[in-house]
Structures are given as structure tokens and as C-alpha cells.
Amino acid sequence: MDGSSLLERYLERCDGQFKDDLSTSPQLFTPMSPYDVDLPIQTTEDVLFGSQFNQSKELPTDFSSVDLSFLPDITQDNKEQNLFEDGHEMQKELDGSTSNEDSSILTHESSLAYPDASQATEASGVCPPLTPMAPMTPVTPASESSGIVPQLQNIVSTVNLACKLDLKNIALRARNAEYNPKRFAAVIMRIREPRTTALIFSSGKMVCTGAKSEEQSRLAARKYARVVQKLGFPAKFLDFKIQNMVGSCDVRFPIRLEGLVLTHQQFSSYEPELFPGLIYRMVKPRIVLLIFVSGKVVLTGAKERSEIYEAFESIYPILKGFKKAS
């Protein structure tokens, strides 16, 4: 049957590890939020899911009539916003098509999972890599999905203004600039919105720090370039590049750092005499994580936002393993 071969293909792609865990952890859909309805079908395998829907008889057939083509192929950054939109759209459509309330849709959703589990006993309704905004991640069992999103705390970017600058002149004529050539060979300029600091060198190169997002960093850099322009220099805005991104989050449980350094010796460096946190140098993606006993994690060294999210999703199951049940 067409449905079963498609199903098999889909199941092959999902990690086999999931087989055991779905049957043992029925709280797969526990951390539900309003947009959970569209989660299992967010990928291109929506056709498969449609076939799965058809297999369960007790479900309303309204799901199969739902048009899923509106779900775009989206990048990491936009996924958060799109999920909100998609979730609400889905809700509206379902509400319109059925007379059930939201809660019963949700229960239908969960009952969908169980019959699938019993039928297929394999990964169902869980897709290949989702964004961290999704309560579920694919290869790990649901009990290990983090549901935590690291927040960006600092972005460092560089831009080339492509003109020689007279730093003394800038420091004299700008209010927000400080220049102390004996201490450092650059002008330190600050603006209030977005709250950032820039180091402006006489060669025309500039470093902008303190922004909380890539767009804010770009806006801030443009503002600094404008200030320099207004001071009379022919500043341009060339080669804007994000050099480093720092994020932080809290896993909400204490971590046995001594245990972690024993099992992951090749990546970790834990020297309590030097620094209270464990320095974990992840290879893929190339991110450095500072892990503290309180459960707070700082991720740095990323050039892209997705690297931070990916790194956190990789480290979360490892840290969960050290959540000591005392």
C-alpha cells in the first residue's frame, strides 16, 4: 500500500533510537503549547502524516482536509515567528472545520500519538531537526527535549569605514566619544539606542559590541558610521561582519562538574583553582561553553545564531545525564 511504504521511508529517516523511548514515555506531547498542533507536520513529510491520519479511525477526518502547503521552508531566525503564526492559523482552521474546542483537539492529538505508537511502535509525529522553539527534538526522547532557548547577550561585529580618521578631532567634536592615546589607540564611542559601544580606529576600521541581536548590531554600526559622516569624514559601510555571538541560558538543575570532566575529558577543562566553571570546547559546532554548578550555561564563539542553538541542544542531554538524583 502506498501509505505504508511512505510511512516506512519516513520512519527510516527518523532515528531508530526513538523506537524504545516512545513506548516507554507516553508523555511525549506533555509540554504542549497552543501551536503544538502543527508541530508533527511541519516538514515536507506532511503527506505521510496525512496517510497516518487516515489510518486512525477514531479521528475526525478534518485533519486530512487541512491544507499544509502554507508552511514555508523557513530559516532558523524566522521559525519562532512563523510558528506562532502557523499555530494560530491551524487553530482557526480546525476550529472552523470542527465543532470541538481546543482542548478536545489536543486530546485528539495525543490520542493520535498513542494509536500510532501501538500500530507502528516507531517514531511517529516527530520530525527531523526542528528549531529549539519546538518542545521536541528528533533523535532524543521527549523527556530530554530542552524547551529552553539560549538568549543572546552580546554580539561583536566589525565594519570598515574605508577612510582615514583623525581620532583627536572626533574626540573633540563628538559628545559620546572618549580617547586616551596612552591607554588605547582608538576612540571609544557609545550610543544609547541600541545600547552599544564602538571602538573606532584611525585606519577606519570599527568594532561594535554590546548589541543583543544581529539586526541591532547592524543598526548600531550604521549609526556610528553616520556620526562619523556628520563629523565630516567620507565614511562608508563596507564588510559588515558578525565576529562573535554570546548567549546564555539556565538548565534549572545543578550539575556535577567533576563527573562531567571525567566522562568528557577530551572536551572539558575544569580547574576549580582557576575558575569555578567548566570550560567545554565543543567540536561541532565550534563553540566554547562555560558550564557552572548552578546550571547556568554561557555559549560563546559563534558566528551564527543557529550555532548557539545547536550547541545548546547538543549539550543539554549530556547535562541531563548529570542531573543528580540525590
Add this chain to the structure above:
Amino acid sequence: MAARGSCPGCGSAALVEDSHYAQQQLVCAACGCVLAEGLLTTTYAEEEHLREVAYSQSTGQKEQLSRCLQRGIRRVQDLCKVLQLPTVFEETAVSYVQRALQHPSFHLVSLEKKELLGGCCVFVTCRQHNWPLTMGTICSLLYAKQELFASVYLSLQKELGLSVPALSLADLVKTHLNSFRLFQHTADVPAPFVENKEKVVARTMQIVELASETWLVTGRHPIPIVTAAAFLSWQSLQPAARLACTLARFCKLAGVDLPPPAHLRLKELLEILLRMASQLAWLRVFNMDKKTVVKHIGDLLQHRIFLLKNAFCPEDEEEQRAAAPGEASPGSPGAAGGAAQGEGCPSGGKRRPLLPPCLINPRKRLRTAAPSASDSAVTGEEPISDSEIEQYLRGPEEIRAFRKAQAWL
């Protein structure tokens, strides 16, 4: 005098050392060809006097190594002698020093840092052989600043790709207590203060294990914990005579430094012990305080597993109790399980979760809230108003005033 080698001319082995006037020569007895001149001097004095061999070609082994390397090797050898390390350690450390100084990243490092390289290599060697050596010891031996040592150590670890196992606390306890001077009768130590070393070591190890189980050790400097644990164990072995002695006096008598965090560690340890004491049946009748609990440390340590389980609720219970009301999902087994477990923790008695002190007493969070929706709507390409930029520029009068002010400074 027989010399090595054979004559390149005739192949005979009959080489003779002879002097032509005052110059030593190696001559073949068969054909008379001169093999070498000035080869056979053995002392510097001879050479300097005769100026036969260039200084850079002397046979001294040391001159082939750079001065930096020589100094590094000598430093390593001295350190190993002072710390009485086995010879294997010395060889390993010397090889590390050689590798490090040949590594390009250490060529341009300041001299001060190069001095510390020898110490770092000894430290790494000791750690790899599980020999408990703290950075504090090495720093004091090298008269080095802790931060400088730390940076050299970290760069050494990264460049050479060395894997350094963690410091084992058990061994550290033994070595640290070795330096305490309370185990023999000496003039300045009163009689009731002298104690049997094995007993103190054993009890200190138990207290340190207890500290590591209750999250007092992770992320903290190890030596203050060992000092505080040693003080408690020493006091508890003869509480009558020793309760009056303070931690500072104890360290002075023992001849060790009192690290500043030791007082805090002592306070934390006593708090843990007091909570454990509240669960011990025959101690409940007493009103325990920080002084009296010391007398019962022996009992507390003996039953510590049971007492820890009863005195502290599991750390995730706090979480689940907080999370359960927050979860809106209907009929989810997770929330139900959490609620049931939350009831399991007895409501009577002040049980607190077993968490690191930084989570029990969190400092006020000065961090700003998560970025609002309006922040996330920034695209980076918005137009920038002139007025906004102008607020950052000085007017002409302001510039004049500023120039005048600067002239005064």
C-alpha cells in the same frame, strides 16, 4: 696513546697523538698524514690557553641548547628535587618543556612567562600521574602571580593538547595534612592539641566526601575546604579541650596559611551538619548549635547516608512543585507525577532541597528581562534620523569651551 678511528689515507689504525711544536696533532704512524689538530684537548683551561677550538664548537652538551631551554630544564630539575618527585616525573616534565619551547606559539612569549613554563610542566606531569599538587604550591615555589600562572597553564594545555585529569580530593587531603604540625609534641603546641595523624586524616576525608555530596565542593577552591574539614575533624576528636580554639588559631598552631574562604566553608559545613543532626533521633532532644554539633560529628558521619536522605529533599522536587501549577496541559502524566512527588516531601520540618549554595542564596539578578517583541522587530536597515545623530555632536561653542578646559588640564 691509542686514539679512535683509522687513517683516511692508508687505512691503518695506528693513530698517534703527537705534538708539532706546541700543537697537538693526530698523526697516522704508517703514512704520516695529519688527521686532526687540536682534537684531543679535554679541559677548558687547555683550550682557552691555546685557543685551538672555537668556543661555539666546544664539546659541552649545554651549549647546544638555547639559554631559555637550559633555564627551563634547570628549573624543572630544581622543582622536582624540592617536591621530592620520582625521577620519571622529571623526565616527563623535561620533555614537556622542550616541546613547549619549540612550539612556535611560545617563541615570542615574555621572559616572565617562559620562567613559569617549567613550573607548569611539572604541574601537568604531577596531575597526569595523580600526584596531588595544587597551583598554589607551585606559584609560591616560583614566586609567581596566580593569574600569570593560570594563563601560561591554559595556553600550554591548549597548544600541546595535553589532557590533564582532575585533582583528586582524597590525595589532596593526605598531602595537605602532611604539612600540618599538630601531630607531634613540640614546644609551642599545647598537649591537648596534639592528635593522631591517621585519625585526623580519616575523619577529614569523610567530611570532605560529605561536602562534595552536598555540593559544597563543586566550583570552589579545594584547599579552604580541606582546611575547614581538618579543623572540624580535629575539634571533634577531643571536643572538650578544643572547642574554644578558633580556626585562625588552629591554622597558626598547625603552621599553615589560613585561606580567606575557609571561614565560609566552615559555616556551610556546620549548617549541613546541623540539618543532619536534626534528623538523628537521640539528638533531637538537644538544642543543637554550631558549637555543640561538633561533639557529635562522629555519629553524624557514621549515619550520613541515612541522614542526608532525610534531611534534604531531592533537588528536582522543588522544581516540580513550582512547575506543576504552571503547566496547563490537561491529563498529562508528568504533572500528576510531579504533584504526587511533591506531597512525598514532608510538610513538617524545615527540609530544604540539596542544592549548591549559589542556588540556595541567589544574589539579586541585575540582568535585564528578555528582549521584548519590539526589539525583535529591528531589521537593521531602518532609516536613521538626523536629530538622533545630532544629539551626539558638539556645537561650536561647546567645542570652544571644551578646548579651553582641556588647555587647563
